[in-house]
Amino acid sequence: MAHAPGDPHVLVLGGTTEARALAAALAEVAGLRATSSLAGRVAEPRLPAGEVRIGGFGGPDGLAAWLRAERVAAVVDATHPFAAVMSGNAAAAAAATGVPLLALRRPGWAPVPGDDWHPVASLADAAALLPALGRRVLLTSGRQGIAAFAHLDGLHFVARSVDPPEPPLPASLDVLLDRGPFTLDGERAVLREHRIDVVVTKDSGGAATAPKLTAARELGLPVVVVTRPPLPAGVPVAETVPAALAWLAARGLTPR
Template identity: 50%
Template sequence: MASSSPITPRPTTVALSLLILGGTTEASRLAALVADNAEIAPVLSLAGRTREHAPAPIPLRVGGFGGVAGLATYLATNSIDAVIDATHPFAARISAHAASACAIGDVPLARLTRPAWMPEPGDRWQVVPDMAAAVAALGSTPRRVFLTTGRQELAPFNGAPQHHYVVRSIDAPDGFTAPQATFITARGPFALADEEALMHAHAIDVLVTKNAGGPATAAKLKAARNLGLPVVMVARPPEPDVPTFHEPSEALAWVEKLARAKKLASPSHRAAP
């Protein structure tokens, strides 16, 4: 997919050129933090998987890079000094591509991600490694399933049409053919009382979700706990071994340290009396 606002090569400056791979609340918060920092020249990149996105306080590009080679070329062409991977915890492909592309160009890379959810007393979690295992965990007996895995993760559930699915996603799903399904389009955060009411109204037997972490959609887990419902929890994929932060302020401190180092190494700074 082509970029919605192509970025042309620019001359090297003292300001640190930062690429933020976004699409999450954490990325948006980091973008707001760097927006008015004169030592940082940021760009926020979105994959464009949701049909609408909020305005950004920094320059924005939307679309893919064309794999590792395309991203490596982008980093070189635009003189990117550092990358923050603030994509979704389950965006494993772009995280892997970022690690490889940054290694090719020797560009510093860090990860900004929300902590994973952890089970609490009273939870009835069955942790599974992927969507195929989540489908298998539902069993053969028909159940009413609250499915909150995102619209792009639904295809495996077509193979278990005996269940009735209540599917909630930000955008309407494509290619979901299970004959018994109710679709809800909504974006978090969700209140606990509303989650409990939804599960009651649809007579939910089991919740299926991904361990995305964060507070925006955590209420469904407490609702399931309060109602004594089992949860099929899809574990996070492995992440590249890079510096990892859970707060945008921590990622900002990492970027600011790089910016100071670049400024100190600049010819103009060395030539100053």
């Protein structure tokens, strides 16, 4: 939808399913300009509706300058729950410019009866724990996290990522290039065919990658779960796209 020079401008820091859904909703709002910003870490990202920019801003100062130059009225941080640097930059830039900021975060996963979860604070902690849990590891922490396991020569890793990972890598490694959403039958097949005996994941939440948790529970496999980093202090949170739209509506940016 075309916009006029005086239309209010919303920046969506994207890359998630929720960010794409929010961008699609905002693209239908008359008299509103919405821009989605993607980090550019995936070679062929799923582009959201509306205006899109790809690449970094140059830290919090660069983002603040962009907010001023583009006359942004509000920012929605809908990045991945583990994009702590970007979330920190957004909070600092919002504070420097006075632009309202909302974090859009889907709820994290919660264990259910039968789960054998091992929460850890970091990928390094996950790597330290693995030798006591198994020898064949399904690693679903993203290609940039694989380096944390490169020193574990006694384990075999099956790493799943959208794009091929770069060194350093574990000596014994199979790479599955795939993109969610994943099915329960598909996850069962991966665990059985690769004889997986332990799973590593980040607590990204959502339904797209949750079937691996069910499949692991069915097979009685331990799951090492990297917990989310905290959001910057004072940033309000919406757990759903409708809640984010309501927050924007309260600021006169979308219809109530």
